[in-house]
Amino acid sequence: MNIFGKTIKIFLIDGEPNGRLTCELSNWTGKAFKIPRNKIKISANRPELENTGVYILFGKSSDDKDLAYIGEGEEIYKRIVQQVSGKDFWNDAIVFVSKDENLNKAHIKYLENRLYEIAKKVNRYNLNNSNIPTKSSISESDQAEMEEFIENIKLLTNTLGYKIFEELIHENQTIEEQISNTFYIRAARGADAQGQVTNEGFVVLKNSEISDSVTSSLNQSIINFRQRLINEGKIISNNNKLIFTEDYLFSSPSTAAAIVMGRSANGLTEWKLSDGRILKSVEI
Structure with a gap:
């Protein structure tokens, strides 16, 4: 295009x-x-x-x-x-x-x-x-x-600064664009998520599954953030799994990874392409 x-x-x-x-x-x-x-x-x-x-x-x-x-x-x-x-x-x-x-x-x-x-x-x-x-x-x-x-x-x-009509993820992406910019986390406690890098931050895609619990060492602010997403219906329980109900924009891949994995995480190394390359290697 x-x-x-x-x-x-x-x-x-x-x-x-x-x-x-x-x-x-x-x-x-x-x-x-x-x-x-x-x-x-x-x-x-x-x-x-x-x-x-x-x-x-x-x-x-x-x-x-x-x-x-x-x-x-x-x-x-x-x-x-x-x-x-x-x-x-x-x-x-x-x-x-x-x-x-x-x-x-x-x-x-x-x-x-x-x-x-x-x-x-x-x-x-x-x-x-x-x-x-x-x-x-x-x-x-x-x-x-x-x-x-x-x-x-x-x-x-x-x-003019108002993103009221701006999609988080553009629907007209080609197959090649989707493959080259879709990252995955598959981890313990049920985490199975997909996300994409955008001009605004990191978007976790709809239907991504997050861990069913959090570690005791996870920062309280992340725990509170996760609970707010659940309270607002952004994340719901479905068939004993916690899933995102919509595409959701995070300010950084690390915050997204922590929410998904239920533990502290470096998003630059946790998010990986389907071929195994980490986000950090793609960005540099």
């Missing part, structure tokens, strides 16, 4: 990195705005925000979990102003409009539904939407254009 570079133009409207900004992608008719909640009021004079578009609100829940709301509006600024009084969890809004004003109501309803579906599947953020957005019926050609629009939304949202 050929990977081509892309040019993204970011303009700091207020001249500061934490203020308002616009984000544009070369050869794309769309445009993104990132607007902090406390800058919504002074954004009324932005003509682009009078257009039809979709938006995402980002913040934290009461238990400090990442939380987002995905919505749409025919006059996007007015809709976001309503959300200032309607929802208090969010601190930043990212708005997507079309520079050629080519998005209609059916388009943005389609975009809203698809973005919701993708965010729900990726499962990095809890969603504040009380209902699943209705998916509009559009022509095959319009659908193709909107799917391309969505890919650019995903790219810019990730570039």
Whole structure:
């Protein structure tokens, strides 16, 4: 698969990195705005925000979990102003409009539904939407254009620091990529896990089995982490085995290995490819 570079133009409207900004992608008719909640009021004079578009609100829940709301509006600024009084969890809004004003109501309803579906599947953020957005019926050609629009939304949202649409493990990996980047731990007390190195850390894959007990010397913080994963349903007991219910991102391969093995572990030497090579030898 050929990977081509892309040019993204970011303009700091207020001249500061934490203020308002616009984000544009070369050869794309769309445009993104990132607007902090406390800058919504002074954004009324932005003509682009009078257009039809979709938006995402980002913040934290009461238990400090990442939380987002995905919505749409025919006059996007007015809709976001309503959300200032309607929802208090969010601190930043990212708005997507079309520079050629080519998005209609059916388009943005389609975009809203698809973005919701993708965010729900990726499962990095809890969603504040009380209902699943209705998916509009559009022509095959319009659908193709909107799917391309969505890919650019995903790219810019990730570039702006929000991984709400970013899969932990990309589904379009080739067989060769999977083989060369899938590491294994098969150890005592039932551990039988698979994982992959990513740009963000080390991901233990869904259905990986972890040890059914921990050693007495294991660091208490790891024991607490393991128990939290069980309490949150990330790890469940199934047929007398403890398994991951989803792909899970760890900050390091050693933390991942300790959780899987139930003991202190050096992930650089414990995680191995199918041919026996350790992670450390592959990275160097």
